[in-house]
């Protein structure tokens with residue numbers, strides 16, 4: 001089988017890629033937007049930074065894509081709703097580069113205060129200008145921060161270290177946190193803008209933050225004020241900023257990000273980068289060795305998990321699984337997915353049954369009954385149930401929608417009664433037809449981070465739901481094991497393990513024909529239809545199903 005493939009059209013630190021290369025084929029190459037659309041269909045994962053635009057067209061062309069990984073914070077270059085509707089998980093690195101972005105903001109703050117850009121540029125041209133380039137001190141000055149999030153708070157701490165007063169506007173910030181950080185929360189922008197000597201924005205680029213600072217706001221600031229942008233081009237209106245600099249409404253600007261990157265010729269962004277009162281950098285906020293290692297490791301670990309059937313830690317378009325919850329849920333998530341696959345392959349494949357319209361009851365017992373968030377388990381069940389009969393990419397993002405489309409009714413119940421419970425956590429999957437009859441049961445538990453099946457239909461056994469399994473329903477008579485071994489041996493099939501599952505003592509035997517049993521065989525390699533047919537024809541065998549988990 002060919003290995004899953006990963007496309008990396010931007011510069012990514014090797015640290016993360018080294019985690020992926022033993023398992024997947026990785027192509028690192030820069031691409032035009034047209035080339036990206038042409039090449040994306042064969043890839044399973046796309047890892048990008050801020051330069052690649054993942055548009056709806058790219059996602060439409062991406063037939064095999066499971067994940068878009070953004071090695072950084074901002075996902076404004078990804079059409080997240082389009083990814084969501086196609087079941088593509090978008091992950092990012094929410095904090096890998098925030099220290100770098102905050103430090104870069106302070107670098108620009110000091111550079112604008114002391115005219116570092118102009119001074120350096122002049123010297124390189126052979127000029128020795130001192131009286132023209134007198135700066136200001138930042139100590140005892142006021143810094144205004146819009147957006148007191150992860151980057152904003154770090155900027156505040158460093159600014160306080162420089163002896164600055166810090167005020168902030170953030171409608172979502174906690175007053176307690178602001179107080180603890182020594183940051184005064186201003187009532188609104190109108191109140192904050194006239195008092196600040198420096199202004200920095202650290203919000204995402206959203207419809208609500210686009211052009212947040214325009215002509216009206218810039219006119220309210222001190223003529224000596226400097227503005228900084230290490231967030232996104234567009235939070236300051238670039239035309240208004242040009243006017244403000246030319247007409248002395250403000251004193252200077254330190255800019256790392258622009259509405260077009262690189263700035264289009266003659267655009268406002270281009271005029272800003274060449275403006276004498278601007279110190280500009282080409283989107284370098286996250287460009288430190290340390291930040292790039294962090295974000296690369298962060299997203300590559302998530303790509304590894306997703307391509308191996310696991311869950312991401314920072315999905316942008318999925319219910320968030322907190323890291324502490326992740327460790328606890330992951331084995332159960334894998335188990336429930338395997339239970340879904342086992343259900344479809346064993347019961348539906350075996351009996352020519354219908355999956356759509358079945359009613360499923362997922363019951364959590366023991367520790368699992370106390371989990372505050374079982375959405376990943378629900379999604380894992382849908383994924384497992386339909387994985388083998390649908391080409392939809394099921395994940396935590398679209399599972400509810402897909403279940404609805406396929407007519408699967410899934411109820412979750414929580415059984416807190418631990419009396420008589422053999423395992424610390426147990427999950428039962430029951431399936432019924434609309435009349436609540438024809439019950440089919442699969443039960444499983446996790447132990448030591450691994451999942452096991454403890455019950456399949458009316459039979460009790462303990463086996464790992466992994467690899468290729470042959471499930472053989474037979475009369476419990478002497479010689480059965482030898483007979484099965486002979487058939488498999490004649491086809492050269494190697495048996496990894498074998499379990500005989502006995503009928504639940506309380507159950508009636510099928511057709512009243514004496515004791516029955518299930519034989520579960522773990523086998524190596526691909527099974528041909530003849531192997532299964534020969535087993536089916538063997539004496540005393542009632543049915544055989546082939547399950548690949």
Ligand SMILES: NC(=O)C1=CN([C@@H]2O[C@H](COP(=O)(O)OP(=O)(O)OC[C@H]3O[C@@H](n4cnc5c(N)ncnc54)[C@H](O)[C@@H]3O)[C@@H](O)[C@H]2O)C=CC1
Pocket residue numbers: 072073074075094097098101146147148149150151152169170171172173202203204205208209230231232256257283284285286287
């Ligand atoms: N230049 C670069 O290389 C880098 C840029 N960034 C950018 O920095 C920005 C901030 O990143 P984080 O701090 O990680 O985000 P965050 O999500 O932790 O913080 C954003 C804050 O903005 C606040 N906010 C949202 N709308 C607001 C509004 N209208 N007025 C005031 N506050 C508002 C939110 O409440 C939140 O506290 C993002 O745009 C990100 O893309 C991040 C890293 C590197």
Ligand SMILES: O=C(O)C(=O)COP(=O)(O)O
Pocket residue numbers: 049050051071072073074075097283284285286287
């Ligand atoms: O993480 C972010 O939001 C950034 O802006 C960093 O962008 P980059 O990965 O350096 O292209």
